[in-house]
Amino acid sequence: MQVKETRNEGLKRGYQFTLPAAELAETVNAKLKEAQPEIEMKGFRKGKVPLAMLKKQFGPRVMGDAMQEAIDGALRKHLEESGDRPAAQPNVEMDNGEGWKEGDDVIVTVSYEALPAIPEIDLGDLKLEKLTVAAEEAAIAEALENLAKSAQDFEDRRKGSKAKDGDQVVIDFKGSVDGELFEGGSGEDYPLVLGSNSFIPGFEAQLVGAKADDEVKVEVKFPEEYGAKHLAGKDAVFDCTVKAVKAPKPAEIDDELAKKFGSDDLEALKAQIAGRLEAEYAGAARAIMKRALLDQLDDKVKFELPESLVEAEAHQIAHQLWHEENPEVHDHNHGSIEPTDEHKKLAERRVRLGLLLAEIGQKAEVSVSDQEMTQAVLQAARQYPGQERAFFEFIQQNQAAQQQLRAPIFEDKVVDHIAEQAGVTEKQVSKEELEKAVESLDEL
The missing domain is CATH 1.10.3120.10 (Trigger factor, C-terminal domain)
Known part of the structure; x- marks a missing residue:
């Protein structure tokens, strides 16, 4: 294998590898001889197929393998000897690929960018500042209040009170599209927190101001991207009965x-x-x-x-x-x-x-x-x-x-x-x- 440097500019490298035809032929013959004892072919006993016949049938494929192995080996040896570490997979092209025929040398162009030499640095010269923060009582108290809110209960408001955003209303509801009830559109004693956005957009806002025992007709439009395709984009009416209006009551901050x-x-x-x-x-x-x-x-x-x-x-x-x-x-x-x-x-x-x-x-x-x-x-x-x-x-x-x-x-x-x-x-x-x-x- 002959190696000729064609480029050495900054980190860019270029080389021309020449694989002599004689070396390739020798490699192909060696591979065929190695495989010969295990090959069977019609008219010949196992291991007795003539080398010339093996070369005629398997030679091109073996030649391709031999080329690839020779190129890979040459590149590997070059990198070991030069100490180069390619930044990415080297680009390998066969110069005389189209006109190449058996008996010709194989000429390959290899190009890559080498990784640079990294200068030494004394890590002890680096000066860093590590910020430390203690958990302050105010932050702990705020976190406790948030936990209490997340664990809140609801208690009945005074009779006749109007529901506010954040209240829980207990409702029965029946939903219909084009006058027909649809599956999954009805419920009883459902606890709905107003402002939670757990129902269709616009639903909860129409229950703000409602009182216990009110009958409310909620008119909404299902979103175009709604999961149930038969409802997506459809206008719907929900007949709702408000059974209770409850105010949020944060949990006590205690052992419970x-x-x-x-x-x-x-x-x-x-x-x-x-x-x-x-x-x-x-x-x-x-x-x-x-x-x-x-x-x-x-x-x-x-x-x-x-x-x-x-x-x-x-x-x-x-x-x-x-x-x-x-x-x-x-x-x-x-x-x-x-x-x-x-x-x-x-x-x-x-x-x-x-x-x-x-x-x-x-x-x-x-x-x-x-x-x-x-x-x-x-x-x-x-x-x-x-x-x-x-x-x-x-x-x-x-x-x-x-x-x-x-x-x-x-x-x-x-x-x-x-x-x-x-x-x-x-x-x-x-x-x-x-x-x-x-x-x-x-x-x-």
């Missing part, structure tokens, strides 16, 4: 409330809430520290970036942002979305930090365990209720999907590794200060 939420008593519930709040604060503080860490790394480390990676990332960013701005479009049947200079700048940052974190993680032997991957898959599967098995099978068979789940876990572990080496100081702040710091983060 605590038991409803799985705690032994009120003090235990407060401790549980405090722990949850502090975990939320810690998560937000970590995001702030991670952003500061990435900003410092981006400032400290500069190196040439593979254009192909930057271009792919810029297009992905542009495509993602376009869909966020056009949420009504769920498919990809739209025109080309060209990245802006801002998209390209953001792409350069992401590619630079991605390569840097990968290098640091590799040197530190950071890895993602099977248990961590399993947990990530289980968590992702919750987004597809009823389709979990199909999701698991998809992940098992799709390397790209596995990498999408593995990448953020790996990145977070590398960030933790860097933070352990950096100089970190803790700073106690209030909940409001933490929220302000979170709001100041740009979406990157």
Whole structure:
């Protein structure tokens, strides 16, 4: 195999590989001889088929396999000797493919962008600030009040009282379309909270102001995208009888409330809430520290970036942002979305930090365990209720999907590794200060 360099500009590499015809013929003959003892053919005993006949029948296919193996082997050897790490799958093309015939040398062009050398960085030079927030009594009290509201009961209003938004009305109802009752459109003693939006749009608003024993005719229109197709877009009338009007009554903040939420008593519930709040604060503080860490790394480390990676990332960013701005479009049947200079700048940052974190993680032997991957898959599967098995099978068979789940876990572990080496100081702040710091983060 002869290798000739044709391009070496920045990170771009080009080579011409020449596979001598004699070497290919020798490889083909060796493969045929190896298979000969197991081949049977009409008119010949097993293992006695002449090599010339085998070459005539199987030669082209074996030649193709021999070419592929020779090219793969030559490329692998070249990368090992050069130390290059391609940023993406190398582009391999046969120069004389159309006119090639047996007995000719095979000439192949190989091109790729090499990953850059990542400069060393002293992680101890990084200075980070870790914000800490204690669960304040006011926040715990607010959380308790919200729990009490969610566990609220309803009690009868004074006779003759009109229903207000937030009240519960107990109703009997019968729904009809074009004068005909429809299946599922009737109910008795149904407790409906006004303003909950649990019924068809416009239904609950027509019961505001109703009193116990009132007969109310509710006229609505089923949404065009309603699940039952025979009702979608149809006008409907519901004859309602209001049997009771009840006012919301928040649950008492006491041991009984605590038991409803799985705690032994009120003090235990407060401790549980405090722990949850502090975990939320810690998560937000970590995001702030991670952003500061990435900003410092981006400032400290500069190196040439593979254009192909930057271009792919810029297009992905542009495509993602376009869909966020056009949420009504769920498919990809739209025109080309060209990245802006801002998209390209953001792409350069992401590619630079991605390569840097990968290098640091590799040197530190950071890895993602099977248990961590399993947990990530289980968590992702919750987004597809009823389709979990199909999701698991998809992940098992799709390397790209596995990498999408593995990448953020790996990145977070590398960030933790860097933070352990950096100089970190803790700073106690209030909940409001933490929220302000979170709001100041740009979406990157």
